[in-house]
Amino acid sequence: MKKTVARGSATMAFDHGKIVDAPQKQVQEFIDQLVEAGTERGIQVAVYHGPDLVVDAVAGIADPATGRPVTSDTPFYNFSIGKGAASTVAHILAERGLFGYDTPVVDLWPEFGAHGKRSVTVRHVLNHSAGVPGIPLDTTIEDLCNWDKMCAAIADEELWWEPGTKVGYHAYTFGYIVGEVVRRVTGKPISEVLREDVSGPLGVANELYFGMPESEHYRLARLEDAPSAGGSMPEMPPDLPMFKAAPMWTFPNAEMGNRTDVLSADIPAGGKTSARAVARMYAALLTEVDGVRLVSAERLREATAVSASGIDQVFGNPTTWALGYAIGGLGSAAQDSPTVFGLGGGGGSFACGDTATGIAFAVTKNRLTPDFSAATQLSQMVRKAFSRG
Numbered sequence: 312m313k314k315t316v317a318r319g320s321a322t323m324a325f326d327h328g329k330i331v332d333a334p335q336k337q338v339q340e341f342i343d344q345l346v347e348a349g350t351e352r353g354i355q356v357a358v359y360h361g362p363d364l365v366v367d368a369v370a371g372i373a374d375p376a377t378g379r380p381v382t383s384d385t386p387f388y389n390f391s392i393g394k395g396a397a398s399t400v401a402h403i404l405a406e407r408g409l410f411g412y413d414t415p416v417v418d419l420w421p422e423f424g425a426h427g428k429r430s431v432t433v434r435h436v437l438n439h440s441a442g443v444p445g446i447p448l449d450t451t452i453e454d455l456c457n458w459d460k461m462c463a464a465i466a467d468e469e470l471w472w473e474p475g476t477k478v479g480y481h482a483y484t485f486g487y488i489v490g491e492v493v494r495r496v497t498g499k500p501i502s503e504v505l506r507e508d509v510s511g512p513l514g515v516a517n518e519l520y521f522g523m524p525e526s527e528h529y530r531l532a533r534l535e536d537a538p539s540a541g542g543s544m545p546e547m548p549p550d551l552p553m554f555k556a557a558p559m560w561t562f563p564n565a566e567m568g569n570r571t572d573v574l575s576a577d578i579p580a581g582g583k584t585s586a587r588a589v590a591r592m593y594a595a596l597l598t599e600v601d602g603v604r605l606v607s608a609e610r611l612r613e614a615t616a617v618s619a620s621g622i623d624q625v626f627g628n629p630t631t632w633a634l635g636y637a638i639g640g641l642g643s644a645a646q647d648s649p650t651v652f653g654l655g656g657g658g659g660s661f662a663c664g665d666t667a668t669g670i671a672f673a674v675t676k677n678r679l680t681p682d683f684s685a686a687t688q689l690s691q692m693v694r695k696a697f698s699r700g
Contacts, residue, residue: 393582398635
């Protein structure tokens, strides 16, 4: 069975002939229960095993104001999941020889070298060891949407540590630095390169975006913040480095994620995507999908090998990074999953690939929760179903 989705003047037919009944049913029942219980509002789960889409499940409401249901092609703003797409673009361009991982960023973007940053390399940026995790604390939401202003501000930042000596999550700066490197070597914004080299060839150009055309916003799921008893943020020590890395309002929240200007802007530390689109991207990193493989097997091995690890200098947690992808799964299995590479997004979304099992997995949702409980349970369910397949 093929499910056809309109894509501009063209169409993309997703072959559901390889859907595996038992895990499809198990996942569907689980997410239906989450929605019925009020834990989630709308949710998608997609799984590829090798080149095949084997789970494609959706539940709930995309827009409570209209009652519009979630469908497989509904894009969600999933925040940091987009870093995986930005990293993928970087690896594609590196494989074409436009830069190397050890190329100094200043060679591609001369202004970036100010204040001692001349030794920062593309590798340092991808593995979050560059030492440039902060944006100015007076940054406004309008500033985030202004590409040139943000890049100028980041170029003027000072190092927090000597590049390559420590690791710390570059929550916003990662996307702008990678995106500006892409722009300098191609002459195109990263959103255009994503469409030309990733989402377009994979047939998901209408489901995977950085900046999303305003004319398409009606298809998005509307975000909402999950009710919480105080939340975790007030309990954090006020002297944490994270509070010096960005203004507090930039922490992922529904109000920001529903703004027209934010949705339209290239902020490639985050992205708008359906679960099946980003799962398809990870699948096409692992293997050939419908004639498309995004990078070679050799490139993938280099991109997903551990590149930096240690205590995160911004958030204080143990962390392990490959080149642009976090290493490890979710929950108690995280440390036992060195072959899993991917990114979670603020609010509880998650997407990854597993080089050992050939599984690509994604969960996207519009209720922003403070944890990854749903994604953890779903990923464990999927791993059990397919890892021995």
